[in-house]
Amino acid sequence: xxxxxxxxxxxxxxxxxxxxxxxDIAEWAMSGQLDITIAIPPTRFGAEIISDLVVIAPGDIxxxxxxxxxxxxxxxxxxxxxxxxxxxxxIPLPDAGLRVTRDDLLIQAGTLARxxxxxxxxxxVNSNPTKSYDWEGFYGALILRLFQRGLPEKQxxxxxxMLDWFIANSTDGDAPDESTVxxxxxxILRMLNAEA
Numbered sequence: 001x002x003x004x005x006x007x008x009x010x011x012x013x014x015x016x017x018x019x020x021x022x023x024d025i026a027e028w029a030m031s032g033q034l035d036i037t038i039a040i041p042p043t044r045f046g047a048e049i050i051s052d053l054v055v056i057a058p059g060d061i062x063x064x065x066x067x068x069x070x071x072x073x074x075x076x077x078x079x080x081x082x083x084x085x086x087x088x089x090x091i092p093l094p095d096a097g098l099r100v101t102r103d104d105l106l107i108q109a110g111t112l113a114r115x116x117x118x119x120x121x122x123x124x125v126n127s128n129p130t131k132s133y134d135w136e137g138f139y140g141a142l143i144l145r146l147f148q149r150g151l152p153e154k155q156x157x158x159x160x161x162m163l164d165w166f167i168a169n170s171t172d173g174d175a176p177d178e179s180t181v182x183x184x185x186x187x188i189l190r191m192l193n194a195e196a
Contacts, residue, residue: 003149005157008053008106011036017112017160018121022102026065029058034115036061037083037106040098045080045089053108054080056100057088064102074101083108117156133166133176135184141165142185151192159185 015022029036035055042051061075076097079088091097115121142162152158159182166175175181 005109007109008037009109009112010103011105011107012102014107014112018116021067023065023067025107026058026062028115030062033119034107034111035083037108037111038077038080038098038100038104039106040080043091043098044095045091048089050080050082050089053083053106055083056080056105061100061105074099076100113154113156116160131174134169137169138162138165138181138184141169142188146192151189155182155186155189158189 009017011022011025014025018025025034026036028034036058037053037055039053040051042049056077057079060077060079064071064073064075076099078091078097081088142158145158145161152161159178162181162185163175163178166181167173
């Protein structure tokens, strides 16, 4: 039985995936373009106890992502809301709030996919267009993935997986650009979807 797709990414993983600075992600969250989440233990927010994945207010952690590198490695959050919306829940003063580090901050896979689709994010840019890639290995991995896990819900999911395959199997972490991989995946999915 195949394993399910990933459901969360760290900000560092998202920055590598999108070839951007981690501060960019914090700023996009601040402007409301995506949500940053954390997993918390049961914590009292006023009269309510909340736990597990919650969305944090980006303003609480923005100082941790100064481009000049002088920001603190930890921050304190005092408000959260549930994924999908709702009102902010506050930790009342004088309680200390929740201490978080950069590594605690996450992006849910659905948020990541929506952001990529809305903004046409290319996760890897081929810096060397004359470089040859292991296309035979790529097709072998693609066939194995489709055999083991079936057709993906969205083409973008499969393209992302195959880009990850290139990165994992490359000696220098390089991969072709996303549009090149999409051009090779797209006709195969069209044929398979026509047969389904």
